[in-house]
Amino acid sequence: MIPYELTTLAVVVIGIGFAAGGLVKGALGAGLPAVGLPIMVMQIEPAQAVALFIVPVMISNVIQVYQGGHYREAVRRFWPFLVTLIIGVWFGAEALTTVDPDIMAVVLGGVVIISTIAQMRAGELRLFEERAAVVHPIAGGALGVCGGATGMFAPTIVYFAALRLPKDLFVTQLALVAMVGSVTMYTRLFTGGFLDWPQLSASALALAPTGLGLIVGIWLRKRMSEAAFRRAVWTALIVLGAGLIAKGLY
Numbered sequence: 001m002i003p004y005e006l007t008t009l010a011v012v013v014i015g016i017g018f019a020a021g022g023l024v025k026g027a028l029g030a031g032l033p034a035v036g037l038p039i040m041v042m043q044i045e046p047a048q049a050v051a052l053f054i055v056p057v058m059i060s061n062v063i064q065v066y067q068g069g070h071y072r073e074a075v076r077r078f079w080p081f082l083v084t085l086i087i088g089v090w091f092g093a094e095a096l097t098t099v100d101p102d103i104m105a106v107v108l109g110g111v112v113i114i115s116t117i118a119q120m121r122a123g124e125l126r127l128f129e130e131r132a133a134v135v136h137p138i139a140g141g142a143l144g145v146c147g148g149a150t151g152m153f154a155p156t157i158v159y160f161a162a163l164r165l166p167k168d169l170f171v172t173q174l175a176l177v178a179m180v181g182s183v184t185m186y187t188r189l190f191t192g193g194f195l196d197w198p199q200l201s202a203s204a205l206a207l208a209p210t211g212l213g214l215i216v217g218i219w220l221r222k223r224m225s226e227a228a229f230r231r232a233v234w235t236a237l238i239v240l241g242a243g244l245i246a247k248g249l250y
Contacts, residue, residue, distance in 0.1 A: 010044060013039060013040060014040050014044065017037070018036050018040075018209040019212055020036060020213060021036030021037075022056070022060065022211065022213025024213075024236065025060055025213070026213065026219075027224075028221070028236055030153070030156075030157050034154060037049050037053070038246075051195065052199075053203065054200060055206065056203065056207055058183070059210075061179035063214070065172060065179055067218070070173075075176070078136060078140075078173060080137040081136040081139060081140035081177075085143060085144035085180060086181075086184050087144060088146075088148060089144040089145070090184055092148025093148040093184070093188035093192075094148075094188070095148070095149035096185070102248040106244070106249060108146065108150050108155070109240075109244030109245035109246075110245065111155060111241075112237055112238075112240060112244065113241035113242065115155070115162075116161070116234060116237040120234050143155050143156050153174075153178050156178075157233065158237060160174060161234070164230070167224070
């Protein structure tokens with residue numbers, strides 16, 4: 001349950017967290033909870049912060065899927081990935097309520113950093129596209145389980161960054177993955193009794209700072225070159241991985 005007797009400082013910090021997360025998501029296509037959560041937990045409990053992200057995550061992903069203008073291509077190319085992602089998230093969400101989240105965060109952070117460095121040093125992974133019929137469904141299921149178990153879909157950023165997709169298609173695809181995965185995860189948690197309507201109502205109030213950050217982030221992305229965008233994604237991934245490790249250890 002979200003406490004309504006928040007201090008002024010807590011409200012300001014929460015607003016900054018949502019605005020910062022929205023900015024990164026607008027620019028790179030992902031990162032709303034990953035950026036906002038570490039800021040917000042300075043004033044409120046992690047479980048309370050996670051609950052506040054429900055509505056902003058849903059709405060921001062719907063906006064980005066349609067704003068990018070590439071959702072038809074994204075669905076056409078990656079629908080096998082999305083189907084198995086849904087299945088993986090449904091089963092992975094069960095672990096979200098049972099596995100120690102600190103252990104999961106450390107493991108996930110390490111995977112993100114190692115895989116990011118590996119794909120920075122490697123060329124474009126054409127193998128993924130050449131064997132898409134086999135690779136995408138396997139990757140979707142595995143990343144779905146991981147996303148459902150951790151509440152974040154950070155490894156999908158690494159996977160699609162490795163494909164070197166054009167920046168607008170990249171952003172659309174990440175938003176589509178996050179939208180499909182989040183709907184599945186939150187439905188699983190809601191039906192399991194881990195979320196309630198008061199939490200959803202409190203989460204709706206976070207749309208204003210998130211929307212402001214999202215608008216600024218989209219403005220920045222439109223002014224970035226493909227090379228600069230790719231470097232920004234790699235940098236964000238390494239920072240994200242380090243943040244996840246720090247969250248799990250401390």
